[in-house]
Amino acid sequence: xxxxxxxxxxxxxxxxxxxxxxxxxxxxxxxxxxxxxxxxxxxxxxxxxxxxxxxxxxxxxxxxxxxxxxxxxxxxxxxxxxxxxxxxxxxxxxxxxxxxxxxxxxxxxxxxxxxxxxxxxxxxxxxxxxxxxxxxxxxxxxxxxxxxxxxxxxxxxxxxxxxxxxxxxxxxxxxxxxxxxxxxxxxxxxxxxxxxxxxxxxxxxxxxxxxxxxxxxxxxxxxxxxxxxxxxxxxxxxxxxxx
Amino acid sequence: xxxxxxxxxxxxxxxxxxxxxxxxxxxxxxxxxxxxxxxxxxxxxxxxxxxxxxxxxxxxxxxxxxxxxxxxxxxxxxxxxxxxxxxxxxxxxxxxxxxxxxxxxxxxxxxxxxxxxxxxxxxxxxxxxxxxxxxxxxxxxxxxxxxxxxxxxxxxxxxxxxxxxxxxxxxxxxxxxxxxxxxxxxxxxxxxxxxxxxxxxxxxxxxxxxxxxxxxxxxxxxxxxxxxxxxxxxxxxxx
Amino acid sequence: xxxxxxxxxxxxxxxxxxxxxxxxxxxxxxxxxxxxxxxxxxxxxxxxxxxxxxxxxxxxxxxxxxxxxxxxxxxxxxxxxxxxxxxxxxxxxxxxxxxxxxxxxxxxxxxxxxxxxxxxxxxxxxxxxxxxxxxxxxxxxxxxxxxxxxxxxxxxxxxxxxxxxxxxxxxxxxxxxxxxxxxxxxxxxxxxxxxxxxxxxxxxxxxxxxxxxxxxxx
Numbered sequence: 001x002x003x004x005x006x007x008x009x010x011x012x013x014x015x016x017x018x019x020x021x022x023x024x025x026x027x028x029x030x031x032x033x034x035x036x037x038x039x040x041x042x043x044x045x046x047x048x049x050x051x052x053x054x055x056x057x058x059x060x061x062x063x064x065x066x067x068x069x070x071x072x073x074x075x076x077x078x079x080x081x082x083x084x085x086x087x088x089x090x091x092x093x094x095x096x097x098x099x100x101x102x103x104x105x106x107x108x109x110x111x112x113x114x115x116x117x118x119x120x121x122x123x124x125x126x127x128x129x130x131x132x133x134x135x136x137x138x139x140x141x142x143x144x145x146x147x148x149x150x151x152x153x154x155x156x157x158x159x160x161x162x163x164x165x166x167x168x169x170x171x172x173x174x175x176x177x178x179x180x181x182x183x184x185x186x187x188x189x190x191x192x193x194x195x196x197x198x199x200x201x202x203x204x205x206x207x208x209x210x211x212x213x214x215x216x217x218x219x220x221x222x223x224x225x226x227x228x229x230x231x232x233x234x235x236x237x238x239x240x241x242x243x
Numbered sequence: 244x245x246x247x248x249x250x251x252x253x254x255x256x257x258x259x260x261x262x263x264x265x266x267x268x269x270x271x272x273x274x275x276x277x278x279x280x281x282x283x284x285x286x287x288x289x290x291x292x293x294x295x296x297x298x299x300x301x302x303x304x305x306x307x308x309x310x311x312x313x314x315x316x317x318x319x320x321x322x323x324x325x326x327x328x329x330x331x332x333x334x335x336x337x338x339x340x341x342x343x344x345x346x347x348x349x350x351x352x353x354x355x356x357x358x359x360x361x362x363x364x365x366x367x368x369x370x371x372x373x374x375x376x377x378x379x380x381x382x383x384x385x386x387x388x389x390x391x392x393x394x395x396x397x398x399x400x401x402x403x404x405x406x407x408x409x410x411x412x413x414x415x416x417x418x419x420x421x422x423x424x425x426x427x428x429x430x431x432x433x434x435x436x437x438x439x440x441x442x443x444x445x446x447x448x449x450x451x452x453x454x455x456x457x458x459x460x461x462x463x464x465x466x467x468x469x470x471x472x473x474x475x476x477x478x479x480x481x482x
Numbered sequence: 483x484x485x486x487x488x489x490x491x492x493x494x495x496x497x498x499x500x501x502x503x504x505x506x507x508x509x510x511x512x513x514x515x516x517x518x519x520x521x522x523x524x525x526x527x528x529x530x531x532x533x534x535x536x537x538x539x540x541x542x543x544x545x546x547x548x549x550x551x552x553x554x555x556x557x558x559x560x561x562x563x564x565x566x567x568x569x570x571x572x573x574x575x576x577x578x579x580x581x582x583x584x585x586x587x588x589x590x591x592x593x594x595x596x597x598x599x600x601x602x603x604x605x606x607x608x609x610x611x612x613x614x615x616x617x618x619x620x621x622x623x624x625x626x627x628x629x630x631x632x633x634x635x636x637x638x639x640x641x642x643x644x645x646x647x648x649x650x651x652x653x654x655x656x657x658x659x660x661x662x663x664x665x666x667x668x669x670x671x672x673x674x675x676x677x678x679x680x681x682x683x684x685x686x687x688x689x690x691x692x693x694x695x696x697x698x699x700x
Contacts, residue, residue, distance in 0.1 A: 045604075048607075048608060050604050050607055050608065073610050073611075073612055074610065075610075076607060076608055076609065076610040077609065077610030078610075079608070080608070080609075081604075081605075081608035081609075083601055083604065083605060083608075085599075085601050087599070087601040087602055087604065087605035088605075089602065089605070089619075089620055089624075090624065091623050091624055091627065100609075100611075100619055101606075101609035101610060101611055104611060104615050104619070105609060105610040105611055105615075146605075149609070150608075150609070153609055153610070159608075246563065307685060307688075308681070310684075310688075311642075311680065311681045311684035311685045311688065312642075312677045312680050312681050312684070313642035313643070313645040313656070313680055314642075315645045315646060315648060315656060316645060316656060316673065316676050316677045316680060317677070319660070319673050320673045320674065320677060323663070323669040323670075323673060324669055324670040324673045324674060327669060327670045328670055412547070416547075416548070416549040416550070417549070418549075419549035419550075419551045419552065420549075420551065420646075422551065422649070423648060423649060430549060430551050430552045430555070433552070433555075434555060437555075437559070443559045444559070447552065447555060447556050447559065450552055451544075451548055451552065451556075454547055454548045454549065454552065455544065455547045455548070457547075458546075458547035459547075
């Protein structure tokens with residue numbers, strides 16, 4: 001479903017990603033982790049072309065993301081993305097946040113969009129807040145709405161960029177529960193950048209460990225946690241799992 | 244579009260002379276007004292921040308009065324109305340004996356108007372100084388005047404150099420209003436040339452080019468000043 | 483000081499009122515046009531398309547270097563020439579004001595657009611929205627909202643600027659006051675009156691802006 005081959009990226013002279021190769025098969029859940037500055041957020045933003053790459057090839061569901069002919073707008077409508085800072089549109093209600101792209105990109109009627117929105121909001125437990133504005137919601141509530149907003153496009157895959165990093169600890173669980181539900185009940189193809197190792201152990205099929213812009217390890221979850229091969233991964237895990 | 248182009252009119256000594264003369268008046272009015280603006284504006288700006296209620300209210304009134312009336316109206320009041328409102332002798336002197344009445348009036352009007360804008364910048368600069376610094380100085384036993392002299396003013400004046408650049412440039416542009424009371428500054432001269440030669444395009448272009456040149460010079464002067472007065476590592480790009 | 487004659491103001495009130503109407507109408511139209519053109523200029527400057535960005539920057543910097551009176555003279559001369567026929571003074575002035583104020587409004591809108599978090603643009607892109615859709619539904623509404631106090635303040639400045647149509651004898655409040663002043667020989671009363679009217683309108687406007695700002699920061 002998602003394929004990245006030899007992807008390298010520079011910001012000016014600074015090399016952010018070095019020769020990254022990985023893939024996510026349909027229905028797979030892949031967790032990308034690593035220390036700060038390892039390039040994991042940048043990597044996931046390359047998948048739907050939000051960040052351009054200078055070298056390498058990315059293909060999603062058979063469509064090219066890299067290269068000059070890429071039809072990014074069409075592709076992005078099929079991939080859902082959830083951001084660290086939620087990025088709900090503050091000047092729109094929860095309902096309008098969900099309906100905007102459905103109407104303007106997918107061409108659904110207002111009625112169809114609202115119906116779909118209501119189903120999804122019920123699913124994430126936010127149906128009572130449909131008329132509220134993002135400023136009136138807590139972080140955990142906003143992120144759940146953001147997940148519903150991404151799902152409203154009926155995507156074939158979902159990208160999560162540190163979805164719980166900006167949340168207060170007591171709100172992390174409600175968001176992770178929604179994500180676990182997506183993985184288990186919907187069989188959604190997911191690529192998740194996160195520090196939440198508990199989540200990884202529960203639902204991830206594979207773990208990709210990054211450090212300083214390169215993929216250091218890419219292994220099935222159980223193997224990664226039981227016996228990480230590289231020293232850097234061992235170091236990282238020991239620090240993270242202490243909490 | 245029927246238009247006969249003739250750029251050489253600008254080089255004819257007579258018209259070229261007009262442009263130079265206009266430029267001279269523009270620069271003179273702007274610089275003299277700027278001096279008044281800085282002096283009066285600083286006093287008023289500081290006055291607004293003082294704890295003394297009477298002083299601060301007076302200064303606020305000054306600012307609001309001069310800011311909310313268009314410069315053109317102010318100039319007309321100084322030129323036409325003030326001589327009438329003064330006692331007989333002073334009024335007569337203004338109308339007849341004062342040298343260069345258009346120039347003086349323009350400078351006073353523009354200066355006091357710009358002073359109100361400078362006052363606002365100065366006030367903003369003083370208020371931008373972290374209040375902790377004021378407390379520190381006071382705690383060391385400095386009186387109000389000393390706090391202003393050694394802490395508030397030095398820092399705030401350095402902070403406001405960038406926005407003051409724009410005020411400095413604005414003074415040059417606003418000097419053009421002096422043409423309404425008969426001062427033949429740059430814009431007026433370009434209009435004269437346009438009327439005499441019918442080469443409006445060329446005339447206005449000459450004025451435009453000169454104003455752009457003035458803007459560039461003003462910006463360079465202020466940029467040099469800003470670099471010279473910048474506090475290392477304090478605001479914006481440090482050293 | 484002599485006698486202050488209020489009657490001259492009262493007798494000419496209808497004439498002065500017409501002048502004020504023109505000032506207000508010119509201000510209103512110029513604000514609309516200025517914001518519209520200014521927003522386009524801001525978008526051009528922030529777009530990735532180099533020639534467009536350079537053109538917009540050059541236009542803004544040129545206009546901001548030049549006095550408004552000169553711009554008025556320019557358009558009074560250019561507009562009839564370009565159209566090939568004479569055009570009403572009001573329209574020439576309006577075009578001059580729109581072209582002039584757009585440069586200032588573009589700087590305001592540029593700051594406004596840049597004040598919107600880039601994450602918002604990413605969120606829009608991530609759902610497949612195109613550039614103009616993102617501007618229209620996500621960026622510009624927020625940019626505009628953030629900048630309302632400054633936009634209104636610029637409108638007040640524009641209102642003061644309209645007094646400059648005096649130089650082309652367009653009958654705004656200033657010119658009307660001036661005409662009455664000369665024909666009736668009452669310079670003091672008329673110019674103080676004009677100052678008063680401008681003061682009341684602009685001061686009220688600035689109080690309104692302060693209320694807006696207070697409400698926006700809570």
